[in-house]
Amino acid sequence: MSGTPPVRVLVVDDNAELRATMRSILNMLDYTIAGEAENGTQAIALAQRVKPDIIVMDISMPGMDGITAARKIQAAQPTPVILLTALDTPDLVEKARDAGVVAYLVKPPDASELQRAITITLARSRESDELRRLNEELRRLNTELNRVNAELEKRNRQLQRALKTIKTLSGLVPICAWCGRKIQDEDGQWTSIETYIEKHSNAEFTHGICPECLAKFKGELGNEK
Numbered sequence: 478m479s480g481t482p483p484v485r486v487l488v489v490d491d492n493a494e495l496r497a498t499m500r501s502i503l504n505m506l507d508y509t510i511a512g513e514a515e516n517g518t519q520a521i522a523l524a525q526r527v528k529p530d531i532i533v534m535d536i537s538m539p540g541m542d543g544i545t546a547a548r549k550i551q552a553a554q555p556t557p558v559i560l561l562t563a564l565d566t567p568d569l570v571e572k573a574r575d576a577g578v579v580a581y582l583v584k585p586p587d588a589s590e591l592q593r594a595i596t597i598t599l600a601r602s603r604e605s606d607e608l609r610r611l612n613e614e615l616r617r618l619n620t621e622l623n624r625v626n627a628e629l630e631k632r633n634r635q636l637q638r639a640l641k642t643i644k645t646l647s648g649l650v651p652i653c654a655w656c657g658r659k660i661q662d663e664d665g666q667w668t669s670i671e672t673y674i675e676k677h678s679n680a681e682f683t684h685g686i687c688p689e690c691l692a693k694f695k696g697e698l699g700n701e702k
Contacts, residue, residue, distance in 0.1 A: 484595065485511035487527065489520040489534035489543070490561065495585065499533060502588050508595070517546030524550050531595055531602075535584070536562045536569070544576045551577035557602035559594050561586070 486508050488499045496513055503510060511529035514520040516538045524532060532550065536543040547558045560573055560581040573581050580598045582590055651661040652670075660673040674680055686694065 483507060483509040484599065485509045485527070485530045486595070487511045487514065487520065487524060487529035487532045487534075489514040489517070489532060489538075489546070491515050491535065491538045495535070495561075498585060499591075502586075502591055503533075506588060506592050506595075517541030517543060517549075520546045521549050521553065524556055525554055528554070529556060531599060532556055532558045533591075533595075534558060534560055536560050536581075544572050544578070547573070547578050548576040555605075557598045559591075559598055 486503050488496050488503070488510065490496050490499065500510055500513070511527045512523045514523050517534075518541050520532065520534060521541075532547075534543045534546065538546075543560050547560065550556055550558065555577070558576075558578045560578050561584040562569060562581055563584060569581070579601045580594045582594055586594070650673075653659045653661075653667065658670055659667045660670055661667050662673060662676075668676075
């Protein structure tokens with residue numbers, strides 16, 4: 478596709494002729510050769526240095542085999558790997574899967590097989606990367622949710638403690654119909670409004686004169702004079 482960077486492939490095989498064949502096939506398919514290695518140890522170091530998009534690697538190599546190298550590469554810097562093998566056995570498939578390899582080909586592969594394997598492997602790798610990203614985001618959200626829940630529990634405990642210290646007046650309060658200044662409490666005793674409210678709430682009383690009483694007081698005072 479125009480504008481899409483070419484896929485960079487790291488080729489790993491101890492056989493120089495097979496590396497040359499793989500190089501020709503990859504060039505024909507418009508892939509870019511990111512580098513070549515002769516064994517698993519070189520592959521690990523080169524993968525970390527050139528950071529290829531995908532690695533095509535032989536299984537049977539001197540020193541370190543392809544499956545061991547693939548496992549170490551996945552641990553250091555996850556990179557999709559296609560293994561090349563002369564044998565196709567169930568045991569090989571299981572070992573390759575355990576090493577994080579999603580595809581393998583019987584060598585020498587033809588161009589169409591290799592292209593299909595690279596396309597599928599890259600697609601699966603992108604899906605795995607997205608799944609890994611979503612899992613990280615989910616863990617982050619869970620951590621934030623736990624923090625918020627802890628804060629809510631803390632605030633709830635504070636609210637409960639505050640509610641225990643608050644006194645409220647509720648229900649019907651019997652007040653004297655004659656003087657309007659005394660209230661009958663729960664013990665049947667009549668007490669002043671000020672005393673009753675102070676007992677049943679956090680309110681405290683201070684005194685003043687309302688406009689009506691002030692006018693009445695001044696009138697009475699004028700009459701006395």
